[in-house]
Amino acid sequence: MALVNKPDESIFASSAKRGEVDNFPDLLRGWGITFEQTQGIPPMEWFNFLFKRLDEKHTYLMQRGLPEWSATQDYTKGSCVQFDGVSYRALKNSKNNRPNESGSQYWVRWGFALNEIAQATLQQYGLVQLSSATNSNSETEAATSKAVKTAYDKAVEAKTTADGKVGLNGNESINGEKTFENRIVAKRNIRISDNPHYASNGDHLNIGANNGDCWFEYKSSNREIGTLRMHANGDFTYKRNKIYHEGAKPQFNTDIEGKPNTLAGYGIGNFKVEQGQGDANGYKTDGNYYLASGQNLPENGEWHIEVVS
Secondary structure, three states, rough: OOOOOOOOOOOOOOOOOOOOOOOOOOOOOOHHHHHHHOOOOOOHHHHHHHHHHHHHHHHHHHHHHEEEEEOOOEEEEEEEEOOEEEEEEEEEEEEEOOOOOOOOOEEOOOOOOOHHHOOOOOOOOOOOOEOOOOOOOOEEEOOOHHHHHHHHHHHHHHHHHHHOOOOOOOOOOOOOOOOOOOOOOOOOOOOOOHHHHOOOOOEEEEEEEOEEEEEEEEEEEEEEEEEEEEEEOOOOOOEEEOOOEEEEEOOHHHHHOOOOOHHHOOOOOOOEEEEOOOOHHHHHOOEEEOOOOOOOOOOHHOOOEEOOO
């Protein structure tokens, strides 16, 4: 059905002259009353009254929008009325039940003016003021999409920044290359690596330490050139060969391997070590000679003759 055009606001017979409108004698009887009063023919005055009555009802509804509640009207569930300037909706069929009664089971408020709605709080429903602020601690304002996006963008930016930084506390596994422009100060538990095998391809210098030793390894083209180590017992080695120093001098009997056990092994071919006999003129072979005690020797007999040609 097509939308009906809005009717004009004219009221039928509203400009009738005196005597042209007369009250209908019996609205509930209807036209039947004409047989008793006007021989079955209704007069003009009655028609004017009835049409005027209909137009006045339409005008009333157009003015009010909602009809005013009436104590004599039968209302069904869903009926809408106004009472004292407030609108109500029927919860069930009723008659002569005032809508504004407290706790009414027949009527409920249907519409509210904005000034009747409270501001929302943490304890009650209500109107909420929107805000785009991102630094507010208000508990009565709601964040707009703009505020949420601003906070989200800042969170993403902070996460991106944090992902590229090393934490100040706690254990952390750091991936990727980190460049330090200034000196590095570590106060405890210093560990560069605890296994030489942690060195990666392309490394030129591998410094590390563990409970057994520490090392300084130089590599070129991924090939070990040499490793200098200091062991837990204080020894120094290079390529696993011991390095001697003032604090760890080599011992002839234990540290020199493959040493000769004859003088010839040291390049000495004609050399004697024996007790001296007879005249000193007889000592013509290089050597170290000693004289026994009791041979009239000076200084308590503690002397010897060394012949070197």
